[in-house]
Amino acid sequence: MEKFKRVFVVVMDSLGVGAMPDSADFGDIGVNTLGHISESVDTFEIQNLQRLGMANITPLKQVAPTDHPLAYYGKLREKSRGKDTMTGHWEMMGLEVTKPFQTFTETGFPPELIKELEERTGHKVIGNKSASGTEILDELAEEEIATGHMIVYTSADSVLQICGNEETFGLDELYRCCEIARELTMRDEWKVGRVIARPYVGKKKGEFKRTSNRHDYALKPFGPTALNAMKDAGLDVISIGKINDIFVGEGITEAYKSKSSVHGMEQTIDVAKKDFHGLCFVNLVDFDALWGHRRNPSGYAQEIEKFDVNLGVLLDTLREDDLLIITADHGNDPTYTGTDHTREKVPFLAYSKAMKGSGELPETDTFAIIGATIADDFGVKMPEGTIGYSILDKLK
Known part of the structure; x- marks a missing residue:
């Protein structure tokens, strides 16, 4: 007997709530994305998150914890060895990643990889370093437009990114080059979590803008997840934002791309107004x-405030037999050094109009309670080889 007919899992990408016990192994000391954002700004208006119990999870300077939160709340620890998008999301749905994906933040990509990429694509590579997407365009896009060269760069994530001007390089050509890069980076020594096509428009420095035609070429999950089990059982699995890319379509029945995190919440509200039976899985990437x-705490705070406004609309839209879970996939403390993700615990908020109770849940040792709890609700068996356990009986 299902407790909930529909489950909404909303991932506030990178909203960590404090250091993991092993965070020092990842170079992260004293990190707390949400707590430090609160400390860095004068005002922080998040009434709906406050009502659910977010300020009960980690102390916030301006936002008091509530004596009677609407939701069950707690912290989740990551069992996998990593602090990236794919590791976090895959673990939520039952997969433990024991070997972190390759990063090339300090060195750029090896000459052997670049040489093969140039030969296979027919484009000379420029860039080949860690950079922000906007800075690399200001630095090299004029050269790319003039010469037909190809901007390749990375970041603190396990990614290889290729920029292409939509008018001169062309979207089809950009996607073709990314498919070649994805094939090359399947080798163990070069294996990155994602290859990302980064299309842009504009003709000169200061005018370049990235477009919503971004496409992620992610590694396919190494085994079936809760999503596959649900789809195989005939349930709806609706993805919003980059969820479909993260799982390479595995276990997804319907997918919506988002232009922004605000747009992603608007799409979630629209889906909540429709009839479906199963899961709506949402990633809101702009926070990250x-x-x-x-490293912009005030911008991060304002993004959370925008989310909170739409969260109020979503809460009003939810039906009696809906379950809403709000969580994150890793940290990215905007007050910390460097530009990398931070190894952190993540928040867990679970709310339904049907629940009589609320309050603190014990801290768990894996994100995988999310997928296991959803599978349990729908009477679906988790695939062999997955991790996690259900806490459905605690959501009363």
Whole structure:
């Protein structure tokens, strides 16, 4: 007997809530994405998150914990060895990643990889370093437009990114080059989590703008997840934002791309107004991409405030037999050194109009309670080889 007919999992990408016990192994000391954002700004208006219990999870300067939160709340620790998008999301749905994906932040990509990429694509590579997406365009896009060369860069993530001007390089050509890069980076020594096509428009420095035609070529999950089990059982699995890319379509029945995190929440509200039976899985990437990596706590705070407004609309839209889970996939403390993700615990908020209770849940040792709990609700068996356990009986 299902408790909930529909489950919404909303991932506030990179909203960590404090250091993991092993965070020092990843070079992260004293990190706390949400806590330090709060400390860095004068005002922080998040009434709906406050009502659910977010300020009960980690102390916030301006936002008091509530005596009677609407949701069950707690912290999740990551069992996998990593602090990236794919590792976090895959673990939520039952997969433990024991070997972190390759990063090339300090050195750029090896000459052997670049040489083969040039030969296979027919484009000379420029860039080949860690950079922000906007800075690399200001530095090299005019050269790319003039010569037909190809901008390749990385970041603190396990990614190989290729920029292409939509008018001169062309979207089809950009996607073709990314497919070749994905094939090359399947080798163990070069294996990155994602190859990302980064199309842009504009003709000169100061005018370049990235477009929404971005495409992620992610590694396919190494085994079936809760999503596959649900789809195989005939349930709906609706993805919003980059979820479909993260799982390479595995276990997804319907997918929506988002132009922004605000747009992603608007899409979630629209889906909540429709009839479906199963899961709506949402990733809101702007917290991470626009503010965390760029070390901008005030921008991050404002993004959370925008989210909170739409969260209020979503809460009003939810039906009696809906379950809403709000969580994150890793940290990205905008007050910390460098531009990398930070190894952190993540928040867990679970709310339904049908629940009689609320309050603190014990801290768990894996994100995989999310997929296991959803599977349990729908009476679906988790695939062999997955991790996690259900806490459905605690959501009363």
